[in-house]
Amino acid sequence: MNYLxxxxxxxAENLSELKEFxxxxxxxxxxxxKPDIERAARWVADRLRDAGFPQAEIIPTKMHPLVYxxxxxxPGKPTILFYGHYDVQPPDPLNLWTSPPFEPTERxxxxxxxxxxDDKGQVHIHLKALAALKNAEGKFPVNVKVIIExxxxxxxxxxxxxxxxxxxxxKADALVVSDTxxxxxxxxxxxxxxxxxxxxxxxITGAAQDLHSGVFGGAVPNPITILAETIARLHDKNFRxxxxxxxxxxxxxxxxxxxxxxxxxxxxSTFRKTVGAPALCGEKGFTTVERLWTRPTLELNGIxxxxxxxxxxxxxxxxxxxKISTRxxxxxxxxxxxxxxxxxxxxxxxxxxxxxxxxxxxxxxWVAAYTHxxxxxxxxxxxxxxxxxxxxxxxxxxxxxVTQMHDTFNVPCVLMGFxxxxxxxxxxxxxxxxxxxxxxxxxxxxxxxxxxQI
Ligand code: BES
Ligand code: MN
Ligand code: MN
Numbered sequence: 464m465n466y467l468x469x470x471x472x473x474x475a476e477n478l479s480e481l482k483e484f485x486x487x488x489x490x491x492x493x494x495x496x497k498p499d500i501e502r503a504a505r506w507v508a509d510r511l512r513d514a515g516f517p518q519a520e521i522i523p524t525k526m527h528p529l530v531y532x533x534x535x536x537x538p539g540k541p542t543i544l545f546y547g548h549y550d551v552q553p554p555d556p557l558n559l560w561t562s563p564p565f566e567p568t569e570r571x572x573x574x575x576x577x578x579x580x581d582d583k584g585q586v587h588i589h590l591k592a593l594a595a596l597k598n599a600e601g602k603f604p605v606n607v608k609v610i611i612e613x614x615x616x617x618x619x620x621x622x623x624x625x626x627x628x629x630x631x632x633x634k635a636d637a638l639v640v641s642d643t644x645x646x647x648x649x650x651x652x653x654x655x656x657x658x659x660x661x662x663x664x665x666x667i668t669g670a671a672q673d674l675h676s677g678v679f680g681g682a683v684p685n686p687i688t689i690l691a692e693t694i695a696r697l698h699d700k701n702f703r704x705x706x707x708x709x710x711x712x713x714x715x716x717x718x719x720x721x722x723x724x725x726x727x728x729x730x731x732s733t734f735r736k737t738v739g740a741p742a743l744c745g746e747k748g749f750t751t752v753e754r755l756w757t758r759p760t761l762e763l764n765g766i767x768x769x770x771x772x773x774x775x776x777x778x779x780x781x782x783x784x785x786k787i788s789t790r791x792x793x794x795x796x797x798x799x800x801x802x803x804x805x806x807x808x809x810x811x812x813x814x815x816x817x818x819x820x821x822x823x824x825x826x827x828x829w830v831a832a833y834t835h836x837x838x839x840x841x842x843x844x845x846x847x848x849x850x851x852x853x854x855x856x857x858x859x860x861x862x863x864x865v866t867q868m869h870d871t872f873n874v875p876c877v878l879m880g881f882x883x884x885x886x887x888x889x890x891x892x893x894x895x896x897x898x899x900x901x902x903x904x905x906x907x908x909x910x911x912x913x914x915x916q917i
Contacts, residue, residue, distance in 0.1 A: 466599035466912070470904050473591070477904065478574070478897075480510075481587045482567040484549075485576045491527055491550035491617050500613050503549045504528045507611050510590050515597030516609065524621035527613030533632075535606045540915050542606035544635035546864055547586035547642060548615030551578040552889045559891035573894040581888040584895040585641035585881050585903070586611055592907035604915040608635055612864070615642075618662065618824030619863045626867060636917075637837050638868050639910075641903070643880030644888075646729055646856050648896065651845035651906070653838065654878035656756060656857030657865060659791035659828035661801050662764075665690070665808065666819040667783045676777040684815035686783035687768045693811045694785060697761055701747035704761045704789075706807040709800065714793045716757050724752050727854055737885045756857035760790045761804070790859060797825040826863035827870070835875040840913045845879060848906030853879075879906065 464472070489503035490496040504521050507530045511519035516532035527550065535542070554564035554577045562568035567576035578584065589609075596603055610633070612622050626633060643654040669684040699705055716724075731751055735743055745754040754760075768783030770776040789800055805820045812818055833855055845853040858880075869876050881903040887893045 464599055466595045466908055467905065469599035470591070470595045470908060473595070474901060477587070477591045478900070480591075481574070481584060481900070482576075484510075484583050484587060485567040485574075485578050486565055488554075488565045488577070489550050489613065490553050490577075491614055492553060497527075500527050500550065504530050504613055507549050507586070507590075508532075510594075511609060514590055514594035515603065516607075519609075522625065524614070524625060526617075526621050529610060529612040529614075529622065529625060531608075531610050533606075533608040534603050537603060537606045537915070540605045541636040541917055542608060542634070543637055543639055543911065543914060544608045544610065544633060544868075545589050545639045546868070547589065547611045547640065548582045548613065549586060549611050550613045550616050551581070551583065552616050554891075556891065561892055564891075564893075569897070570894075572897055574897060574900065575892055575894040577893055579893055579895040580644075580882040580886040581893065582615070582642045584900055588641060588881060588900060588903040589639075589907055591904045592911060595904070595908050596911060604912045607911070608633065615862070615864070618660075618826065619867075620824060622864060623867060626864075626871065630871070634872065635874060637835075637874050637914075638865070638872075638876040640862065640865060640876065640878045641881055641907070642862055643858055643860070643878050644882035644884055644886065645880060645899070646727060646854055646884070647733070648883055649849065649851060650728055651849045651851055651853040652856045652880060653833065653841055653845075653853050654858050654880060655833045655855050656830035657828065657878075658756070658759070658859050658861055659795065659797055659866065660824070660826045660861040660863075661789045661791065661797050661804070662823040662825070663787045663789075663801070663804065664821045664823055665785045665787060666821075667768075667812070668781060668817045668819070669815060670779065670781045673781050674779040676779045679779055683779060684813070685779050686816055687780060689813060689816055690766070690768070690783040690785055693808060694763060694766070694787075696811055697807075702745050703747070704759070706761070706803050708803045709759065709761075709789075712794045712796065712799075713759060716753065721753070723855075724756065724857065725750055727752070727856060734884070755859040757792055759792050759795060759800075762788050762790070764788055790861070791828045793828050793830050795828065797827055801825065824863075826861050827866040828861075829866040829869055829876075830857065831869060831876060833875075836917055837875050837877055837914070840917060841877050841879055841910060844906045844910035844913060847909040848902040848904075877910075879910070
């Protein structure tokens, strides 16, 4: 049986195995899920062993383990490094899920559950494509290295140590990643740009302890008011970030790229529907696609403080907090931007409060040429799986590892994503299209197979 027939014959088995993976609540940001993280790492290592990597190993890090495997039995053939992550974002708010997040459920041609699209479903696509090649053909067509980490959703903090200490071991001719989305249903896409991400936490302290708002109100600083005022001043009326120097290093878009990005088969009306807000907004002078993929932003991710429980409580809180992030684009330097943001916030704050400013994680932006012949192989493979020619897109999300690998090894990075823009990644009712899951396995198998000749 050839590998494509083999994949066809395994549809039901593959899907039920994916559900097993999705039932493990491997939430990397919550320490209560540590045992689940470890179970997920073991599950991945076991499946890699099934797929033809008998030496798959679980490598501990300062936080969550990563899984590494390699098969170097194709002398003279290229070496491909596949990267993915087995950790997921928290499923909250739970009451907004139609079916429970860790009980994968099929509905309307989709599979629902946390991690279906980001990224367990997409990792599983590669595991099953590789298993099919091995089982149907007896061996892999190329040399394959696989790294599947458990800290992507918390910034890949400890992954970099592993990469630096294993530079030779990780050497490859290309990096392959499936952790992105297609431009639209039925439009296979190759992502050649991602934004970077700095994540900050701000803690504003006024009084030494919470105070009765009647006894003290009117004569003492209120950190929530002060934080709200400060945050309100971080954008101007044209949605530009007011941090001095924020845009200084932003690379201008060439006329050619601007034209290419704006003429992709992408509809603003579909995007608006997916968003579901009464209207869209963004930086003046740029189209929505440009705002999402090519412009830096500053976003509030969370703001809290004081009393938020049932009923009322008259209190002037001692503290107020905010989680803020900046998405970065070439050629912004994350460390420099962090300094500028901190300096600006401190400058805006009155002398009545203290401010603690922490940089929680940082990741560089990535944009690369797609002229290497491997991209033609990717187009060909996606055509086999989806019957359509792939488009080249940039995306607004961040995958710190891609930039790190590209900077360190200067190899082509092929990002073939099988998610969709309305997949609800990080949100309730996350799902993957079953057509994309099955088409993905086929495409990826064709892709690996075609790489024997580059
Ligand atoms: N898979 C996403 C990144 C992504 C999503 C890229 C959609 C392109 C399109 C990844 O798991 C993710 O969520 N990354 C985080 C960054 C991380 C440092 C927490 C992000 O982009 O917020
Ligand atoms: Mn992801
Ligand atoms: Mn994610």
